[in-house]
Amino acid sequence: MAKSSGKTASGRDLTDSVLDEIVAEAESGYDLSKAKLRPGPGRRPTLGEEAAPVESVRLGSQLGHALAERATTDGTTKAEVIRRALREYLRRPA
Numbered sequence: 001m002a003k004s005s006g007k008t009a010s011g012r013d014l015t016d017s018v019l020d021e022i023v024a025e026a027e028s029g030y031d032l033s034k035a036k037l038r039p040g041p042g043r044r045p046t047l048g049e050e051a052a053p054v055e056s057v058r059l060g061s062q063l064g065h066a067l068a069e070r071a072t073t074d075g076t077t078k079a080e081v082i083r084r085a086l087r088e089y090l091r092r093p094a
Helices: 016-028 061-074 078-090
Strands: 004-007 013-015
């Protein structure tokens, strides 16, 4: 029996021969026009027609906890709470 290095998402054993097949497929290139992008961890929804720049700020622990609490209460993300707060503060429509 061939030694397995784990399993694929579909449950297929990752043997040396399966890994060789995967490497050969990757080296031959993928047709990305046929790729289906699915939302999931690490894949963020767009905020318009193009990628939005990321701005970062440091929050003290009290403000960070308050932000997390508000996002949970509102059933949304911390980023959306921050966007809404900035729109209100800057008086800009959504």
